[in-house]
Amino acid sequence: MAQEKPMKKKSRVPHTYVVLFLVVIVVALASYIIPAGQYDRVKDEHTGRNVVDPQSFRQVDSNPTTFFRLFTSVPKGMKEAQAIIFFIFIVGGSFQIITATGAIDAGIGRIIKKIQGQEKIIIPVFLILFSLGGATFGMAEEAIVFVPIGIAFARALGFDAIVGMAMVTLGAACGFNAGVMNPFTVGVAQGIAELPLFSGIVFRIVLLIVVLVITSLFLLRYAHKVQQDPTKSLVYELELAEKDKALNLDHLPEFKIQHQLVLLTVVIGLIAIIIGVFKADWYITEIAATFLIMGIIGGFLGKFGPSKIAEKFVEGARAITFGALIVGIARTILVVMEDAFIIDSVIHGLAGMIQTLPGAISAVGMYVVQVVINFFVPSGSGQAAATMPIMAPLADVVGINRQVAVLAYQLGDGFTNSIIPTSGVLMASLSLANINYDKWTRFLWPLMAIWLGIGVIAMLIATMISYGPF
Template identity: 50%
Template sequence: MKKFKIPHTYVLLFCVIIIMTALTYIIPAGQFDRAEDPATGRIFVVPESFHYVEQSPVSIFGLFQSIPKGMNEAGYIIFFVLMIGGAFGIIQATGTIDAGIGSTVKQMSGREKLIIPVVMLVFSLAGATLGTAEEALPFYPIVIALAIALGFDSITGTALVLLGAGAGFAGAFANPFTVGIAQGIAGLPLFSGFVFRMLAYVLILGSAIIYVYRYAAKIQANPELSLTYEEDKKRQKNIDISQLTEMTKRHKMVMLVLVLGLVILGLGVAKLGFYITELTALFIIMGIAAGIVGGLKADRIAEEFIKGAQELVYGALIIGLATSIMVVMNEGAILDTVIYSMARIVQGLPGVLSGIGMFFVQSIINVIVPSGSGQAAVSMPIMAPMADVVGITRQTAVLAFQFGDGFSNVISPTSGYFMAALAIGGIKWEKWVKFMLPLFLIWTVIGMSLVALSVMINYGPF
């Protein structure tokens, strides 16, 4: 019997685009009315405004048009990923990353696994308070290279950042972009229910740290068990500590450029509203500056930039393909219909099941609308009043949204920053799913339990 092989990620995403195109002929077209909040300028869905509209199925030619349209819509993220690759290609060429890793490996010799809880805690706090997602992308090359040098693999390195920030995002106790917006739409006091969310944060992050720690220990003991063993053989691996590169004056100057750049990045995100465009420009500057102080000539800087960007083309294009799914659903006017239909299913469930049902509905919606703030804007105007109808608190509805959004962010192929992280790590989506699925199920059980508990204790204030 021939062993089943998971299709290439491009094939999987293209099949989803075909399915969604076919559904535009089957699912009735519908829309919610949208209005602008005069105080904030935010566009929100008007509750009870859903209505059916004229069917607008996507043609076969429209199916193929959705691909360049998706690439265009996701262009800012695609180019961000390519620019990060280019910038780190230059920095890598100076030898600074290898020297920095060598220094760390020497210092951590014999206690390598301590880095796992420390790094994941740091990124989780960023996710829980700043909503860090795309902003963490610049850190992946460094952490992945460090993880491999310490005897782990690229999945471990990716998980340290992705699951650290992801756990914080899912268990967020003060994320203004998800919890803040959702509570605002629901009419709840900002960041109310803090203690319960802290419990969620501890459980979600704790389970992630234990899971990654056990996986990393297994790989360190037997590298051939790694899901990315063949890929990682091409990277820096099995380093002889006695032969590690020493930090030179030039390396330290490049390291200073890198540290200053990351400090500016943190301040820009927290204080100046930096987002993808500003961060892209910042990394171009960092790459060029690092090349100059690292002693590279102009032509070498350009060549290394191109090499670095080329390594991330595979994953960058996946981001555009994933966005094409949304393009088809929007042009076929079935997105709002799908959300409305799922919301009505939840409305018919009793008590605890209503809360758990909301959690699963939000998980499905997040595959369709992967933006946390966008999902809050689309779903919370429906879910908040629905919570009133079925007899559960609006705070529970926000919690269900938070988990549904957060958990699937680190496994859904439509999540742009997630696919960008895999691209930077050189990890195929199907291999990540094989690694992540047990933890995803653990998180799902934790989420269901906490949502059920919130219903039982009448989690409020209302």
């Protein structure tokens, strides 16, 4: 470990809340420029979802954001994001109870001791493991609960919180982006486009391998740099503040029976979450409830009394208030656009631009349009419902396969979820990790540029090989 250096100068980047509110203001001003418009929504017979009627776009009465409504949009955003906000508080509080028992440190310490000399293998292992979740059942919100565990592993290995969070969230993102058998993105989009379910899977498997390899190399490079010189960490100040909580491998806590019982509770809880997501359509509410049960039972097994459990829960929830509220402020951006009726206008305008492009360029144009739309409609299935009824027939018009249009949606929806501030999953993960949004973007932008470039290449290849079946 390199000798500690003086703390870096304070960043001149505006506070995260300021950056997000500036985006809200820009969107509010845009409501005076972009004509209001709407599509009709109809029920799709193949998927059972409400989708747009591509022929129904019409302009409606303008409803620009007033000064006072700009500010009422903030509590409305908080209200609409309440499920994720309280999910963050409950998971953060419950995990603090479990952490306070010492079970996480004792368990991780034993694992790290066994792999000493091969520490970096943890990074690709985490990425591959979580990519399988993203590729098969669309793991996104479900990955949030694993962020603290990833960070604990990373810090024990001499890395930082960014590495810990990235091992989990970027792993899930790789699988989600490739969409090998993701029912919430590829499944929905192919249903709307009237393609056979999960057709074209070989192309997506190859894409997953490529994205995983590049992401692993990128993260390993950053992790090695931080391990060699901790001051190179983008969250060096955070690591200094958390230094006293870091696991000391030379003085590991005794792995007592109570620790084993706490970890067994966590494992059973995580298995229950996975089964619930697959078999019972569990979502945020059920996952949060399971984590709360894990925290309470784990606290009692760790020999905490009721008051101590409550105290640790509040301590954990308090520590992530900053990040939890960011989710609501980010949701405000969408609230302003929805109230001003300009989201559909943006989609309609961007789709119209594609019709003027030739051949393979049209496919790349579709991809770029989906990337832009993802900022405003970060829900995967929501974006499919809003755009695929337009993009599928548009693909027919410009002479490219509908499977290529689905690929454009899939990649456009997936890649930028890891960096856009309107992504509730990203903001929730950052809040649990206690990482500022600007630090995360500084870390991720080179990889994001590579990912987006891979998307362009994939679109060109898909067009050249007539990626289908049709």
